[in-house]
Amino acid sequence: MAKMIVNVEVNGERQELLTEPYRTLLDLLRDNLSLTGTKEGCGTGDCGACTVLLDGRPVNSCLVLAPEAEGRHVTTVEGLAEDNRLHPIQTAFIEEGGLQCGICTPGMLMSAVALLRSNAEPSEQAIRYAISGNLCRCTGYDKIVRAIEVASKTMQADAAIASH
Amino acid sequence: MTTTELPRTVTEAPADTATHVVIGQRVAKIEGVDKVTGKALYGADTSRPGMLWGKMLPSPHAHAMITSIDVSAARALPGVFAVITGADLPTIVARISDTDAAPEEFDTPSRGKQILAWKKVVFFGQPVAAVAAVTPAIAEEALTLIKVEYRPLPVVIDPEAAMRPGAPLVQNAVYTETFSGKATTPSNIAKLTELSRGNVDEAISNSDVTVSGTFRTAMVHQGYIEPQACLAEYSADGRFTIWTSTQGQFGVRGGLSGFLKIPPRRIRVTASEIGGGFGAKGAMTLEPICTLLAYSAGRPVKMQLTRSEVLRATRPAPDAVMHVTLGARKDGTLLGARAAFIWDVGAYPGGGSVGGINCGFGPYIVPAYSYDGYDVLTNRPSTGAYRAPNGPQGAFAVESALDMLASKLGMSPVALRLKNAVREGDRNPSDVPYPRIGFRETLEAIENHPVWASPKAASSRPGWLRGRGVACGLWGGGVGTSMAHVNIGEDGSAVIVTGAVDLAGTRTTMAQIAAEELQIPFERVNIVQPDTDTAPFNNPTGGSRITYSLGTAVYRASIDARTKLKQRASQQFRCPADEVDYRDGEFWVRSDPSVRLTIGQVARSAAGSGDGPVVGTGEVTHLLRAPAFATQLVEVEVDPETGAVQVVNVVAAQDVGRAINPTACEGQIQGGVVQGIGWALTEGYVYDEQGRLRNPGLLDYRMPTALDAPNIECVLVEVPAIDGPYGVRGVGEVPIVPTPAAVANAVFDACAGRVTSLPLSGEPVILAINDTKSGVDRSQMVTFNLGPISTGSTGASETAVDEPKLATEVEDYCAEDDVAEPELE
Numbered sequence: 011m012a013k014m015i016v017n018v019e020v021n022g023e024r025q026e027l028l029t030e031p032y033r034t035l036l037d038l039l040r041d042n043l044s045l046t047g048t049k050e051g052c053g054t055g056d057c058g059a060c061t062v063l064l065d066g067r068p069v070n071s072c073l074v075l076a077p078e079a080e081g082r083h084v085t086t087v088e089g090l091a092e093d094n095r096l097h098p099i100q101t102a103f104i105e106e107g108g109l110q111c112g113i114c115t116p117g118m119l120m121s122a123v124a125l126l127r128s129n130a131e132p133s134e135q136a137i138r139y140a141i142s143g144n145l146c147r148c149t150g151y152d153k154i155v156r157a158i159e160v161a162s163k164t165m166q167a168d169a170a171i172a173s174h
Numbered sequence: 175m176t177t178t179e180l181p182r183t184v185t186e187a188p189a190d191t192a193t194h195v196v197i198g199q200r201v202a203k204i205e206g207v208d209k210v211t212g213k214a215l216y217g218a219d220t221s222r223p224g225m226l227w228g229k230m231l232p233s234p235h236a237h238a239m240i241t242s243i244d245v246s247a248a249r250a251l252p253g254v255f256a257v258i259t260g261a262d263l264p265t266i267v268a269r270i271s272d273t274d275a276a277p278e279e280f281d282t283p284s285r286g287k288q289i290l291a292w293k294k295v296v297f298f299g300q301p302v303a304a305v306a307a308v309t310p311a312i313a314e315e316a317l318t319l320i321k322v323e324y325r326p327l328p329v330v331i332d333p334e335a336a337m338r339p340g341a342p343l344v345q346n347a348v349y350t351e352t353f354s355g356k357a358t359t360p361s362n363i364a365k366l367t368e369l370s371r372g373n374v375d376e377a378i379s380n381s382d383v384t385v386s387g388t389f390r391t392a393m394v395h396q397g398y399i400e401p402q403a404c405l406a407e408y409s410a411d412g413r414f415t416i417w418t419s420t421q422g423q424f425g426v427r428g429g430l431s432g433f434l435k436i437p438p439r440r441i442r443v444t445a446s447e448i449g450g451g452f453g454a455k456g457a458m459t460l461e462p463i464c465t466l467l468a469y470s471a472g473r474p475v476k477m478q479l480t481r482s483e484v485l486r487a488t489r490p491a492p493d494a495v496m497h498v499t500l501g502a503r504k505d506g507t508l509l510g511a512r513a514a515f516i517w518d519v520g521a522y523p524g525g526g527s528v529g530g531i532n533c534g535f536g537p538y539i540v541p542a543y544s545y546d547g548y549d550v551l552t553n554r555p556s557t558g559a560y561r562a563p564n565g566p567q568g569a570f571a572v573e574s575a576l577d578m579l580a581s582k583l584g585m586s587p588v589a590l591r592l593k594n595a596v597r598e599g600d601r602n603p604s605d606v607p608y609p610r611i612g613f614r615e616t617l618e619a620i621e622n623h624p625v626w627a628s629p630k631a632a633s634s635r636p637g638w639l640r641g642r643g644v645a646c647g648l649w650g651g652g653v654g655t656s657m658a659h660v661n662i663g664e665d666g667s668a669v670i671v672t673g674a675v676d677l678a679g680t681r682t683t684m685a686q687i688a689a690e691e692l693q694i695p696f697e698r699v700n701i702v703q704p705d706t707d708t709a710p711f712n713n714p715t716g717g718s719r720i721t722y723s724l725g726t727a728v729y730r731a732s733i734d735a736r737t738k739l740k741q742r743a744s745q746q747f748r749c750p751a752d753e754v755d756y757r758d759g760e761f762w763v764r765s766d767p768s769v770r771l772t773i774g775q776v777a778r779s780a781a782g783s784g785d786g787p788v789v790g791t792g793e794v795t796h797l798l799r800a801p802a803f804a805t806q807l808v809e810v811e812v813d814p815e816t817g818a819v820q821v822v823n824v825v826a827a828q829d830v831g832r833a834i835n836p837t838a839c840e841g842q843i844q845g846g847v848v849q850g851i852g853w854a855l856t857e858g859y860v861y862d863e864q865g866r867l868r869n870p871g872l873l874d875y876r877m878p879t880a881l882d883a884p885n886i887e888c889v890l891v892e893v894p895a896i897d898g899p900y901g902v903r904g905v906g907e908v909p910i911v912p913t914p915a916a917v918a919n920a921v922f923d924a925c926a927g928r929v930t931s932l933p934l935s936g937e938p939v940i941l942a943i944n945d946t947k948s949g950v951d952r953s954q955m956v957t958f959n960l961g962p963i964s965t966g967s968t969g970a971s972e973t974a975v976d977e978p979k980l981a982t983e984v985e986d987y988c989a990e991d992d993v994a995e996p997e998l999e
Contacts, residue, residue: 030311046219047212049449051399052481056872059399087212096210104206107837110678110845112209113216113400113449138880145872147397147450148678150844151880153837 018079020045021089027076035074036060039086047087047116051145058144061117062086068124070143087116090123098168099123099161108157110148118144122158130169131162196689196696197900200837204682204701214447217403217419218478225405226255226306228467228477229313231320232487233295233302236331236553236865237342238324240294240302247319248305253312255471257320258463259303260290266466271435283345285489285522285556286433289462295324296344296521297555298866299486306467306475329865333518333550334495336362339964344521344551350965351523363965364523365549369531369603372542377510381501385578389571390931391914392858393493393518395485396560397849397877400449402488403478404460406468412436414465416443421456421675422714427706429458430465444705445675452849453559456716459488482870489558490859492517492525496534496571506585506593510542511535515568519549522556525563528604533911534568536602536648537613537803538576538594545603548963553865559716561846562649562907566853566914570932573645573915577922587644587919588621591805602650612829612893613646613803619827619889620644620805626825630809638811640822641924645806647911651799651895651904652717656724657710660688660731660790662739664781666759666774668692670701670728673709678845678906679838680720684728686834687899691732693758694773710791718904721834722800722895727792729899735790743776745784800895800903804828806847808916809884812924817939819921820882821851824913827889831903840888843909847886850913852878855935 016027020043027042039045039062048071051059055070062071063085071084090097099122102108109115118141125132125140132140137158138151146154208214245257258266260280268275280292291302303320307313328342335341343360350357351365378384404418414434420426423445431438448455460477468475479488495516501509513535519525531545580587595617596602598610620626626642633640659671668688674680685699692699703709712724736756743761744751753764762770771779781787809823826843833839856876860868869875894901918929927942 032311044221045212046215049216049400050218050478051401051449052872054481054871054873057399057481087210091211096207100207100210103210104202107200107203107841109203109206109209110841111398111400111448111450112205112214113398115209116212119210138883142879142881145397145399145877145879147399147452147849147877148845149841150846150848150886151883152844152886153841155880 014077016076016080018082018084020084021086029076031075031077033076034072035062035076035079035084036071038076038079039071039084045086045088049113049116051113058121059114059117061120061144063120063124066124066127068121085120087119090119097123098164099126099158102157102161102164103154106153106157106160108149108154114144114146118146118154122161125158126162126165130166132158134159194690196686197832197834199686199835201682201686201696201835203679204685216400216449217417217446218476220405220417220446221476222405222407222474225474225476226308226471227310227313228304228306228464228475229310229317230301230463230483231303231317231322232299232483233291235295235324235326236298236329237327237344238295239327240291241323241325243303244321245303247321248316251312251316251319253308254305254316255473256306256467257303257316258290258466258470260288260292263290263466266470267434270469273435283348283522286429286458294327297487297553299483299555301463301487304463304467306471306473329553330362331552331554331861331865333493333516333552336550336552337516337548337963339962341964344553348523348551357965361964362551363548363963364519364551365527366965367528367547368545369528370544374510374512374542374544377542378499378501378512381509382504383579383582384499384501385575385582386499387571387575387578387930389496389498389574391494391567391570391853392932393490393554393557394560394853394857394859395490395875396450396452396454397852398450398452398454401479401481401484402455402459403476404464405474405476406461406464407474408469408472412440414441414468416441416461416465417446418443418461419446419448419455421448421451421677421716422712423675423706424673424711425456425714426458426461430461433462434465442705442707445703448675448677451677452561453563453716454489456714457489457558481872485870485875486867487555489556491560492519492557492564494518494530494567496567498571498575500575500579502579502583504583506583506590508538508540508594511540512544513571514546514548515571516548516550517564518552518554518557520554520556521551523549523551525549525557530564530568531603532650533562533565533648534572536650537596537646539596539600543603554861561849561910562647565647565649565907565911566850569645569647569911570915570918573912574918574930577643577919578928588617588626591646592617608801609798610893610896611801611803612891615891615893616803616805616827616829617646619891620807620825623807623825623889625809625823626807633811635811637815638813639924640809640811641920641922643808643810643916643919643921643923645912645915645919647804647908649718649802649904649908649911651722651801652719653796653799654713654719654723655795656712656727657791657793658684658724658727658731659710660728660735662735662777662788664774664778666694666772666777667698667700668694668735670699670731671709672701672703672712672724672728673706674703674712674720674724675715676703677715679835679841680724683721683834683838684724687725687728688732691729692736693756718802718907721902722898722904723794723797725899725902726794726797730792730794731790732792733790734792735788738788738790739773739776742780742784742788743771746771746776746779798897800831800898802829802903802905802908804908804912806912806916808913808920810917810920810924812921812939814925814943817936819855819917819935819939821855821884821917823884824886825889826886826909827891828905828909829891829893829903830905831895832892832901833890834900834902836890839890839905842905843888844886846906846909847913848878848883850910851882851917854914854917854932856933858933
């Protein structure tokens with residue numbers, strides 16, 4: 011099958027990628043760009059391990075065909091930290107024990123970031139709903155929920171300081 | 175370092191009464207940054223130049239003879255570098271090992287040998303052929319070009335049906351193995367385990383009260399989010415390099431060495447970061463086939479299972495049919511128990527046996543018993559270890575029956591268990607005495623917990639009913655060989671070198687132990703896990719053994735390093751080593767404490783003088799097992815119209831011996847409980863009559879999401895183990911054991927329906943409620959009618975074929991750890 015070029019911005023960097031049209035955004039990230047932080051757990055959109063932000067919205071990158079990413083902005087787990095400074099959600103996951111094996115963590119972080127962008131002070135139920143598309147088999151979710159609560163507080167405090 | 179105080183119960187002072195600085199602290203995960211930034215490399219994350227992609231062709235039949243395979247079209251497809259089938263295995267292995275091809279050794283009922291189907295397929299999805307090609311798409315296209323002709327055979331999926339005379343034989347050369355020898359005619363009953371004590375018939379007939387029940391659990395999957403992945407490379411110097419997601423890199427090296435018939439020095443294995451294992455990645459899956467493809471193709475080959483392959487064709491946990499009868503006095507004292515546990519171990523022998531009996535009955539004093547365990551072959555994937563292997567099934571049967579007994583006696587379920595709970599010195603069903611244990615303390619922690627003490631709340635959902643249930647669990651504890659090195663850097667920091675795989679946080683606890691014993695800040699300790707050429711030997715991670723066994727090795731290595739540092743300091747002080755004191759990173763001579771050297775100064779100076787730089791070493795082979803007990807209180811809400819069940823609250827009390835890192839302990843407990851909730855409510859393999867798995871995806875194989883998981887409060891009980899550092903016990907396995915039973919007991923409390931099969935959400939609850947309404951009392955049903963079964967006659971036979979086993983450390987180890995207490999001394 012003829013290959014095509016996909017222009018996409020990934021973590022703030024413009025990329026021109028050659029791919030067969032049947033490949034997925036997940037394939038582009040992992041195999042073309044070696045951004046292996048995004049994981050494949052099922053390939054059918056059921057586990058959420060491949061969650062990335064597409065124009066700011068969380069998507070299962072295993073369900074996005076590569077050509078669909080044309081002209082769009084993608085953020086992956088590799089793009090969360092800025093200038094070697096961890097994003098508050100990353101710090102919270104580490105400090106609250108919100109990860110064990112860590113395979114669901116990149117997708118979980120992206121869903122959490124998307125939630126906190128749209129809802130700075132989510133209820134526990136809202137947090138659980140927002141990550142219900144991300145399966146975790148190690149933690150029982152409790153410490154992940156706590157980590158997102160802590161990150162929410164930190165980010166609000168940071169925002170308050172910034173606005174002064 | 176983050177420290178937070180959460181409620182916990184300390185029932186006894188730890189054996190080690192020293193004041194600890196780092197032990198017991200909630201330090202953050204040492205590898206946390208790598209995992210939240212995407213830097214951690216998992217099984218599928220490594221690539222090599224010129225790498226090919228490997229794929230396998232699954233069998234569309236559950237049981238069929240392979241009459242022909244034609245791979246010529248697949249081989250001819252441009253971009254395909256290797257195609258192999260079961261028939262090719264002997265010649266490839268012979269070429270690699272420079273030995274004669276021995277096809278007969280693959281004609282054995284061993285999943286480890288038959289990495290591709292041999293002459294016939296025995297379960298749906300079994301790999302029949304494998305290809306390596308330049309892209310995944312070409313590899314998949316090549317699979318479609320392989321022409322296989324099958325002659326379908328009758329299928330047996332139900333273990334009870336498989337036990338009957340005349341059932342289709344899954345394997346032609348499996349003979350029932352018993353304590354007294356092997357049967358002489360083939361049977362689907364691979365193993366019969368009989369444990370007994372006293373006169374059980376008399377004990378039960380003398381009982382004031384008896385209950386009986388038949389309990390069923392479904393085949394479930396470990397559900398790790400990372401599918402198995404492996405990368406293999408062959409070099410012209412005859413060496414193989416393997417990167418793989420495994421619980422034991424030395425196990426893979428040993429296993430490949432046995433399979434390929436080459437010495438371990440020709441194999442170098444790097445365990446990747448592992449995305450969940452729960453027992454399943456203790457056995458090899460992709461490694462042998464990936465290695466053969468890489469050899470045949472002459473290029474590195476990467477393989478990654480799809481989710482449907484993971485569910486169809488790895489090693490899930492066995493389903494079970496369990497008949498239980500209990501007899502007791504009016505006061506609740508157990509007098510006798512009879513049980514027959516039937517384990518559906520899948521298409522190859524291994525995986526069932528006594529673990530479930532020891533976990534199920536082990537917590538209780540039963541004066542007279544007879545427990546029979548049947549490992550039964552069916553046309554399902556061979557089964558394997560899943561967190562406390564077979565414990566949850568056994569506990570579901572026994573703890574449900576105890577709940578029935580408590581309600582018949584009008585006794586509190588906690589009081590009934592306390593009355594019969596084992597103590598130190600009591601013996602388990604395999605007749606092994608318990609060392610110091612903290613079982614009663616977990617029961618008391620629940621009995622005294624505010625949730626248990628307070629009246630039951632009403633459901634907030636109209637029409638729903640709320641219920642509360644209790645159940646207990648036991649895991650015998652894992653042991654095995656571990657080794658660690660502690661390298662002291664010239665700044666006085668330490669790097670632990672270990673070859674053990676960290677499943678979920680043991681790197682952090684190891685660093686805590688080293689920091690504690692070296693008396694340096696936690697932040698100055700690092701830990702690495704290099705490959706099998708570089709790292710000291712370790713048995714695989716499993717059975718909750720790492721913090722206990724590797725922890726002992728790290729403890730010893732740290733003390734060794736400290737001793738050596740003291741000796742180096744004495745060279746600098748020019749005095750005998752026994753005159754040097756050390757505390758919190760500083761050395762001094764006892765007679766003159768004013769002159770001090772820091773650990774960094776000593777290490778820096780030693781790097782180029784005296785006896786040189788310091789490496790501490792620590793080894794451990796077998797410690798005494800440290801059994802771990804748990805008691806859980808589960809609150810559920812049940813919709814009596816639909817049978818829907820929601821777990822709303824869990825209090826999980828567990829004897830952890832000594833919590834080195836309470837956050838990590840809680841994480842293990844909460845994770846185990848939620849897996850147990852999945853097992854109880856929604857998870858289960860569904861097969862059709864042809865033996866095809868109908869739910870090989872995570873949409874229909876339904877694991878709990880964040881919305882299904884309740885609030886889980888952990889009560890860390892600390893009754894120190896008598897071996898191992900600080901009194902620590904393994905934590906990971908036992909929290910899953912009580913949960914399914916506790917959920918079922920809570921459902922009974924809510925709606926008076928006794929559910930005896932899992933998963934239970936929905937129809938089983940409605941049926942159970944209807945039973946109660948129509949007056950069916952399951953506790954009085956006669957359940958010991960196994961019907962005619964076919965084991966063949968027992969006794970050693972010259973014609974019996976010994977089951978050849980793949981000599982893998984992993985399989986040996988897991989087989990050992992399938993059993994809670996294997997030492998029958």
